[in-house]
Amino acid sequence: MLGTVARKLRIFGFDTLYMKDINDDDLLKIGIAEKRIILTCDKELFKRIVKVGTPGVLLEGSNDLEDIVHALFKHGVYSINFDTTSSRCSSCNGVLSKGNYEQIRKYVHPNVIKWHKDFFRCENCSKVYWEGSHISGIRSLARNLDIKIKEKFAEQDMTKTNSHAF
Numbered sequence: 680m681l682g683t684v685a686r687k688l689r690i691f692g693f694d695t696l697y698m699k700d701i702n703d704d705d706l707l708k709i710g711i712a713e714k715r716i717i718l719t720c721d722k723e724l725f726k727r728i729v730k731v732g733t734p735g736v737l738l739e740g741s742n743d744l745e746d747i748v749h750a751l752f753k754h755g756v757y758s759i760n761f762d763t764t765s766s767r768c769s770s771c772n773g774v775l776s777k778g779n780y781e782q783i784r785k786y787v788h789p790n791v792i793k794w795h796k797d798f799f800r801c802e803n804c805s806k807v808y809w810e811g812s813h814i815s816g817i818r819s820l821a822r823n824l825d826i827k828i829k830e831k832f833a834e835q836d837m838t839k840t841n842s843h844a845f
């Protein structure tokens with residue numbers, strides 16, 4: 680359910696595992712062992728996360744933007760600070776390394792090479808990325824997320840301020 684959230688988080692540079700066919704016991708074990716924040720839409724699983732005292736966030740699973748804002752806000756992340764050089768592979772979460780024309784030539788169509796000079800290649804699955812037309816969409820998504828996160832923190836500050844009587 681959160682597959683598209685996971686892909687976006689990876690593009691934004693967050694080390695994100697996505698485990699679809701895994702039972703809750705194993706998922707909790709991995710979360711604890713690797714000190715991960717578990718994002719889930721499953722209320723029962725979330726209760727267990729709270730019970731064992733490991734970090735987790737319960738998400739709605741209906742809107743990626745809202746889910747990402749909520750997850751980051753809950754863990755004190757103020758900004759996405761999107762930068763393609765810190766992106767991870769959206770398919771497998773692998774680390775991307777910057778490659779040049781010569782290294783990448785055999786992996787991509789010649790037209791791509793004609794129009795782009797910077798490439799990134801996944802060290803795990805070898806998928807090649809470049810700053811194509813989709814990048815402007817990702818940048819605007821990052822901007823929207825940053826705005827929404829800031830609004831959340833501002834709301835929180837307002838609530839805190841209002842709780843003090845003058």
Ligand SMILES: [Zn+2]
Nearest residue numbers: 768771801804
């Ligand atoms: Zn990969």
